[in-house]
Amino acid sequence: LKKYIETTLEVKTWKLDIKDLRKDKIRYLGYEIGQYKGLLKRRIKGGYLRTEGRGQVKIKVDKRYILRELKEFVQGDGKPRPNLKWLRLSQSLINRKANVLLDRYNEYYKLADNRKQFMSYLFYLFQNSLARLYAAKYRDHRMTKIYLRGGRTLGKPLDIKEKRDV
Numbered sequence: 001l002k003k004y005i006e007t008t009l010e011v012k013t014w015k016l017d018i019k020d021l022r023k024d025k026i027r028y029l030g031y032e033i034g035q036y037k038g039l040l041k042r043r044i045k046g047g048y049l050r051t052e053g054r055g056q057v058k059i060k061v062d063k064r065y066i067l068r069e070l071k072e073f074v075q076g077d078g079k080p081r082p083n084l085k086w087l088r089l090s091q092s093l094i095n096r097k098a099n100v101l102l103d104r105y106n107e108y109y110k111l112a113d114n115r116k117q118f119m120s121y122l123f124y125l126f127q128n129s130l131a132r133l134y135a136a137k138y139r140d141h142r143m144t145k146i147y148l149r150g151g152r153t154l155g156k157p158l159d160i161k162e163k164r165d166v
Helices: 002-008 063-069 091-108 115-137 143-150
Strands: 026-028 031-036 039-044 047-052 056-061
Touching (some): 063 115, 091 115
Antiparallel strands (some): 026 031, 039 047
């Protein structure tokens, strides 16, 4: 077995990249692996003493990777924008598609230490992107009206009946 491995496998040293986690972070498949220092609080006479900890190796969500992946919903600076490809779809189908995407990201990033923070940011992105989309779809330029009609999660029907004078 040893002879077989030595003859068939070829290790290329230029492909091996060893990094120091204290200085660099490794980005891999949407995750960011690195050493993150935290604050330690010690109780002393008369209050607390805050010192910087040694740091722990943590797996976090790579936000830059996600922003590139969700370019239909996000501008370059990280602010939400409407996905106009979904403009012709019904409200229920749009909400279902957004919920499927949220569920997929929540399932994929189970290992991340900052999953709660990331999912709340992602919910904010989708919520505001869909509100902007509905404002464009129903020709209502105020997102506050969309939130009033659809609720916080935009789950209530937004069917807007226009009054026509005959």
